[in-house]
Amino acid sequence: MSRNTQVASDQNAPSITNILAEYIVNHPSRGWDDDVEHEAHRTFMNWLGCAVGASQHEAAVAALAAVNTLQPSPQATILGRTEKVDIGSAALINGITSHTFDFDDTHLKTIIHPAGPVCSALVSLAELTGASGRQIIDSLVIGIDVSCRIGNMIYPDHYDRGWHITGTTGVLGAAAACARLLGLDVKQTTMALGIAASQPVGLREQFGTMTKPFHPGAAAQSGLMSALFAKSGFTASGRALEAPRGFAQVISTKYDWNEITDQLGERFEISFNSYKPFACGIVIHPSIDACVQLREKGVTPENLARIDLKVHPLVLELTGKKEPKDGLEGKFSVYHGCAAGLIFGRASEDEYADEIVNRADVVGVRNKVTAVIDNNMDEASVDATATLVDGSTVHIFVEHAIGSLQRPMTGKDLENKFHGMTDGILGAEQTSDLISACWNLSKSANIGKVTELSKK
């Protein structure tokens, strides 16, 4: 047997697994400024609305049926439903629903959707342990910091290779959050990260199927279980993240260790989290925003001849479906997104119903949209020109779409988005109470009020 068993590697990586474990265990409670504290509540609330909102989706029904084969104990709430299941299964299902509408949060630097794995694991675990709201928010900030810093370390090479970075880094964020919530010591926390490192989940090939939202769900469950295993004395490599045959070097060709240690405990990645105004992949948002603005300038389906978009390459790579057949495929079609923006002035979950995607007037506008790649276009931007039937043109350049860090949604925007997702399930009054419970989470004795109000 003659073959090269050597792969290029960095034998001298810093001990980032241990460095992160020290941080997870020892960073002080509420050891950050008011902006970070506020962003944590915004992140939590946005995640919860998404999870409740998709709780009746066929993906949730299928996942619950599979999990019920195991006759799980009723330990934790499936948000938006009446059933309870064991904490691992609840983390899985809530993680799935929170990402099903593609309406959750985005860490723009890495395209990670950080709340799904972290919050889904935390809430299920907290429901069992009775952890305080303060402990939950602390664990949320730290868990998201861990997953997004790991994302910064390996992005973009890791993502370009084909991994769904939300799942691969999410299992580590969830493990970190649960280790903090369980009060594990540094050695146990190192082991929790180590066990989690062996379980990256998620291929980009799954985009457009139920297995895409399965990724943050599985990451939540595996991260939670990794922390429980570590608590029970299970062992892993203490250098599982950085060793030559550890997570980063196996899963990516880029591994920038400084992204872990730079201003650790001083700069928090949750500060760079954003929330979607539109129920689809973030790369289409500038295009939809542009079409909403065209509508506001008087462009209508009737007077429109064509729309020409100049877009970042990822837009067509991720969302280039010309002829989406149903709502799910519609999420991966910049053409449908533009039609929704122009006709309805929004692209919430309702605009991704199967019947809307196939409605004649929507298809009509969709077929008038052309998108070409502009390699100089920023991912946050789009250039849109509508040509009207009378030959005149209307031009819109969007530098930063609504929902970006530069044009963030307000608290009221987030509340309206929450109502839009959950009023049909929980009713407007219960939704308002639930929103209040979210804003007050850090002061709550436990997660009980949130989970109680999240029941259908």
Add this chain to the structure above:
Amino acid sequence: MSRNTQVASDQNAPSITNILAEYIVNHPSRGWDDDVEHEAHRTFMNWLGCAVGASQHEAAVAALAAVNTLQPSPQATILGRTEKVDIGSAALINGITSHTFDFDDTHLKTIIHPAGPVCSALVSLAELTGASGRQIIDSLVIGIDVSCRIGNMIYPDHYDRGWHITGTTGVLGAAAACARLLGLDVKQTTMALGIAASQPVGLREQFGTMTKPFHPGAAAQSGLMSALFAKSGFTASGRALEAPRGFAQVISTKYDWNEITDQLGERFEISFNSYKPFACGIVIHPSIDACVQLREKGVTPENLARIDLKVHPLVLELTGKKEPKDGLEGKFSVYHGCAAGLIFGRASEDEYADEIVNRADVVGVRNKVTAVIDNNMDEASVDATATLVDGSTVHIFVEHAIGSLQRPMTGKDLENKFHGMTDGILGAEQTSDLISACWNLSKSANIGKVTELSKK
């Protein structure tokens, strides 16, 4: 944002996910010759002995404690113990124990240990569904064929990169086996493989820790759950294995599609399965075998001056620990393996007890062993020269170690190995009955006798 989002890829891969699904669903029951049928029973028996044998190990105790946090329903047996847990957790724990002693089977072409993921998932599921022994053996042969063919497709590049191939391919083998056992149709089986493809588990950095055997356990659990999700209507990409951003192209730089289709349904990879006579990684077996033979030729700890080994590069890469501190580290030390072979004439689990690894005479012989890499040495071979204190030498060349395909263990050897692992737990009489139940599995109405006799 300017970066290259393109990774070299094969856009025109054959539809191997679908091809495998067709095979899994449609291959006839017992559609193979007597040798394959017999090997399936050998594989099953060897796996079961390993799982029962390690059932009292601290890794099993820690895993069970973590799982019990979920208050699992008593659906399925933890082999070698009295407790029952839900089928997913049982698959996980039995998969862990089956690999804890590093004493399980090996598909030599890929260094995959195929039974752990496949059998652990199958037995737990069969305990719930009441599937017949015939169905179990059918699913076992097909599940192992799927995982090992996928291994052939991506080995060695995938392994060299740092993945623990047993876990990464095992989740697909377990999903295939469970899909067959559940009687899923082709579309559902394609989805099961798709969901499983997003969950590769296992980094080689974990070797020497409990997370190494965690890999086949997690693969068993995830593969089983993938089949249950598919049965419930959960969707995934139908090209999850072969697409440019699917499993093979993301996880390996080599992907030889022919390894999937070549003689599919005619040649069965289980025919190339082997069983370990020594309780450690397969790469040390030729060296231990050589030292057992040196012992038979009169070499003793007293008359020995030194042993010089010429070994394949992987021996030192995987098992080069000069000073193992305990039994677990001893498994990753060719030096300790040689000392055990020379002193005891064997290297079963007893020779990897902490006290044996640290015993003065064992350390003495260990320190007399020198190993150098010979790039022309086959992985199956070793060249060993013992120099005695009187200056004379004894030379052994092992072309194929005992336990290899060329020098397989006999049925009696396997039974003795089984007794050695389980007599201390189940007693000799119950062990004998259990061995009989294994040999007769294909004719059994269900798995009940096997699981009943596997209880402590």
